[in-house]
Amino acid sequence: MSVSRHENDSEESLIEAFETTLSIRPSTTDYYDEINDISIDHTVLPDTTINDTRDLSSTVGIEELEENERISEQIPKFKTKRRYSLLPRITEFKKIGSPGLEEYYIQQKLDPKYDEILRPSLLIDEKLIKYHHTFSDFISSNPHISRESPRFQFDSEKTLVILSPYSSEHSFGRKWVTKTYLSTIFERPQRLLATCIGVASAITMYPFYYKLINSTKRSSIFSSHVRKIHGRNWPKKLFELCLESHEKLNNDELEVPQDWNTGDIYLTPKTINAIEGVIGTIETAVDALFKVTPITGTTSTTGIAETVQAPAPASGKAATATASSTSSTSSSSSTKTTTTTTTAATTATTATTSTSSNGSLSSNYNENNTTSHRRKNHNLAFVVIRPPGHHSHACLPSGFCLLNNVQIGIEYAFEKYGVTHCAILDIDLHHGDGSQDICWERAGFTGDYGQQEEDEIIDPKLNPRDDYGKRFATYPKVGYFSLHDIKSYPTELGFATKENIRNASTCIMDHDLNIWNVHLQAWNNEDEFYKHYQTKYVAILNRANQFLNNCKKQYEEENQEYLAQLAKYNKMISTKPHLSAELEKPTPPPCYKPLIIISAGFDASEYENPQMQRHGINVPTSFYSTFTQDVVKLAKLQTNGKVISFLEGGYSDGALTTGVFSHLIGLTNDDGLLWNHTWGSEQVVKELIKGCKKNWTPYKNPKTDITIWANEVIKLGRSMMPNCILPANYIYKDQSQENNREGMVRTQEIDRDGKFRVVNKMVKDIMDTKGGIGILESPKSRKDEGLNDRADGHRVTRHTRSYYKRV
Ligand SMILES: [Zn+2]
Numbered sequence: 001m002s003v004s005r006h007e008n009d010s011e012e013s014l015i016e017a018f019e020t021t022l023s024i025r026p027s028t029t030d031y032y033d034e035i036n037d038i039s040i041d042h043t044v045l046p047d048t049t050i051n052d053t054r055d056l057s058s059t060v061g062i063e064e065l066e067e068n069e070r071i072s073e074q075i076p077k078f079k080t081k082r083r084y085s086l087l088p089r090i091t092e093f094k095k096i097g098s099p100g101l102e103e104y105y106i107q108q109k110l111d112p113k114y115d116e117i118l119r120p121s122l123l124i125d126e127k128l129i130k131y132h133h134t135f136s137d138f139i140s141s142n143p144h145i146s147r148e149s150p151r152f153q154f155d156s157e158k159t160l161v162i163l164s165p166y167s168s169e170h171s172f173g174r175k176w177v178t179k180t181y182l183s184t185i186f187e188r189p190q191r192l193l194a195t196c197i198g199v200a201s202a203i204t205m206y207p208f209y210y211k212l213i214n215s216t217k218r219s220s221i222f223s224s225h226v227r228k229i230h231g232r233n234w235p236k237k238l239f240e241l242c243l244e245s246h247e248k249l250n251n252d253e254l255e256v257p258q259d260w261n262t263g264d265i266y267l268t269p270k271t272i273n274a275i276e277g278v279i280g281t282i283e284t285a286v287d288a289l290f291k292v293t294p295i296t297g298t299t300s301t302t303g304i305a306e307t308v309q310a311p312a313p314a315s316g317k318a319a320t321a322t323a324s325s326t327s328s329t330s331s332s333s334s335t336k337t338t339t340t341t342t343t344a345a346t347t348a349t350t351a352t353t354s355t356s357s358n359g360s361l362s363s364n365y366n367e368n369n370t371t372s373h374r375r376k377n378h379n380l381a382f383v384v385i386r387p388p389g390h391h392s393h394a395c396l397p398s399g400f401c402l403l404n405n406v407q408i409g410i411e412y413a414f415e416k417y418g419v420t421h422c423a424i425l426d427i428d429l430h431h432g433d434g435s436q437d438i439c440w441e442r443a444g445f446t447g448d449y450g451q452q453e454e455d456e457i458i459d460p461k462l463n464p465r466d467d468y469g470k471r472f473a474t475y476p477k478v479g480y481f482s483l484h485d486i487k488s489y490p491t492e493l494g495f496a497t498k499e500n501i502r503n504a505s506t507c508i509m510d511h512d513l514n515i516w517n518v519h520l521q522a523w524n525n526e527d528e529f530y531k532h533y534q535t536k537y538v539a540i541l542n543r544a545n546q547f548l549n550n551c552k553k554q555y556e557e558e559n560q561e562y563l564a565q566l567a568k569y570n571k572m573i574s575t576k577p578h579l580s581a582e583l584e585k586p587t588p589p590p591c592y593k594p595l596i597i598i599s600a601g602f603d604a605s606e607y608e609n610p611q612m613q614r615h616g617i618n619v620p621t622s623f624y625s626t627f628t629q630d631v632v633k634l635a636k637l638q639t640n641g642k643v644i645s646f647l648e649g650g651y652s653d654g655a656l657t658t659g660v661f662s663h664l665i666g667l668t669n670d671d672g673l674l675w676n677h678t679w680g681s682e683q684v685v686k687e688l689i690k691g692c693k694k695n696w697t698p699y700k701n702p703k704t705d706i707t708i709w710a711n712e713v714i715k716l717g718r719s720m721m722p723n724c725i726l727p728a729n730y731i732y733k734d735q736s737q738e739n740n741r742e743g744m745v746r747t748q749e750i751d752r753d754g755k756f757r758v759v760n761k762m763v764k765d766i767m768d769t770k771g772g773i774g775i776l777e778s779p780k781s782r783k784d785e786g787l788n789d790r791a792d793g794h795r796v797t798r799h800t801r802s803y804y805k806r807v
């Protein structure tokens with residue numbers, strides 16, 4: 001790879017070199033003058049001279065940084081056994097058994113007190129109406145795209161992008177904090193907007209390689225697949241804290257326990273909506289890959305607001321069909337207590353186990369999938385969810401993560417579809433200590449912050465521990481393979497412990513553990529970076545390959561053994577039928593059904609904020625496409641091409657827009673689609689991050705290829721999730737108190753139940769499809785309102801410098 005980075009490329013030559021795969025013409029939408037935006041920008045471009053889009057007045061000054069550091073040093077250190085302080089006392093718990101939890105939960109949700117508080121934002125565009133309009137406009141302005149782009153008949157050929165509109169419901173709610181403090185909240189709802197602009201970038205390049213849907217499914221935090229990962233107590237504790245946060249935030253009190261890292265973890269009642277949406281979206285993604293759907297008719301039970309976005313080539317018009325199902329709170333199968341180890345796997349998979357004499361794998365793990373079914377299922381999916389999950393241990397929230405999303409997804413895939421093996425490939429800047437810890441638990445050991453015996457939903461009698469604390473490994477078998485910066489959280493100097501450094505450096509492929517950790521290295525140019533990639537980083541792919549190969553081999557051996565025994569049994573039965581009552585029929589081994597999951601964090605990007613990425617260790621934007629393409633190749637070898645990628649970290653607008661763009665170029669079924677290095681250039685980043693500002697307006701007369709393209713990309717991206725177009729200093733506020741806010745033009749509309757409800761102008765603009773796709777009109781700035789430090793000197797933990805607090 002002979003890509004020279006930054007230094008030799010003048011702005012002009014890059015603009016000239018910028019190529020879209022299809023020349024893109026401006027769409028017909030009206031343009032507005034560009035105006036200044038007060039948003040705080042987390043992206044830092046290497047060359048500050050072109051970084052003129054930043055509002056310097058709102059960045060954090062040295063003095064403030066020092067002040068913050070001084071304050072953070074005064075914060076008392078955590079107690080070492082902080083895990084126990086997170087959990088309700090056991091006696092408390094025992095009053096409420098597992099079925100009781102579900103009842104408790106439903107009861108709480110029905111409490112009229114919470115009805116108004118938990119009502120989702122009116123800005124949620126469930127059916128992606130605004131997006132479909134914008135996409136149609138884009139296509140009709142560019143009829144050559146319809147003519148020239150390849151089309152795909154089957155979903156199996158398209159990459160599914162799943163948005164989770166409820167994810168933006170999780171936002172910071174401490175209204176008393178300073179603006180400076182707010183600027184240090186990295187994990188914001190607006191990350192979704194930057195991600196959407198990254199998605200839109202890929203869609204404009206290859207419009208028909210992707211299918212975009214919203215998942216409006218909401219699933220219970222007490223679902224069995226959540227409780228298998230997190231035990232009984234943590235979901236309950238989290239749920240209660242969210243509900244209680246309403247009163248606490250209104251009283252200007254801290255809503256999370258004092259001994260938590262209060263700078264990273266925040267909650268509001270609406271965090272419940274986000275979590276339920278995340279769990280529902282995870283399920284939607286797994287369903288999209290494995291659900292056996294009828295050959296005719298549209299998917300209707302998965303909570304998918306589905307769209308067919310390919311316009312009919314003959315008419316040249318965008319045919320946009322939508323079908324959606326209502327959002328529902330699934331109570332799922334949480335009262336079901338299928339438990340433990342191999343028996344559960346056998347139950348889940350016996351039905352699909354092949355008894356064919358050749359014992360071939362392919363016939364086995366596709367047993368339930370006819371060719372037509374396979375074509376209807378997607379193979380590749382990218383899931384846009386937040387908060388992220390990979391730091392979350394079974395019973396400890398950490399580093400913005402409340403629940404471990406990927407492990408929940410794997411558990412759901414196992415429970416529902418008998419997926420027995422999964423390789424997690426984690427490319428976030430930070431080590432996914434939570435995901436790895438849960439792998440130790442799956443291998444039969446006690447997790448560092450894992451479930452205690454009384455916390456577990458499995459019966460320890462069925463799978464007791466030996467004298468050294470190990471028991472049989474349980475299904476699904478999960479391998480964890482991570483590439484990360486060993487200097488960053490959780491092993492940041494000053495916070496690092498012997499244990500967490502060891503954890504983030506563990507390499508083992510035995511004792512039911514399949515864990516491989518590789519540390520990122522510094523680089524000066526892309527040649528050097530790709531030398532690291534080819535010699536060191538590729539180890540995580542090789543080890544994942546080894547893990548899946550071993551599992552496949554083991555299955556094959558067990559299956560051969562089974563088939564031999566079965567043949568023997570059948571022979572005995574036919575020759576000596578009188579013995580049939582005494583002979584035990586051999587049981588088939590658990591079916592081999594593998595999956596690859598990517599923990600897709602983009603905070604290792606060259607465009608991440610240095611406050612997040614403090615050690616100068618990063619990856620070029622092209623890495624995301626190269627690596628992803630290699631994962632897809634691995635999946636074709638190992639998992640019938642099945643890969644689900646979940647959004648983890650990535651906090652600056654620049655890192656997210658370009659990282660997601662590059663990742664999605666790699667996440668197609670087509671290894672001929674190559675990433676063009678000019679797509680990750682500073683000029684492109686500079687344009688895309690403008691689109692992440694609340695008050696963005698398109699260029700009136702875009703002249704260069706980049707600005708014409710960026711106009712279209714940003715319009716598309718912003719249309720995907722209007723509910724995350726928020727000011728960077730957005731703070732959650734109780735809706736019932738919002739009604740009389742200044743600057744909110746309110747009208748009344750009749751809702752489905754025939755009642756009047758108040759709708760603000762912003763919502764009306766989105767919902768009024770006849771009004772075209774005009775930009776959202778913003779309420780007046782809430783500048784500095786309620787953001788001052790409290791007079792009583794009560795200050796909350798700040799994490800400006802020490803992004804994560806000592807555990
Ligand atoms: Zn991270």
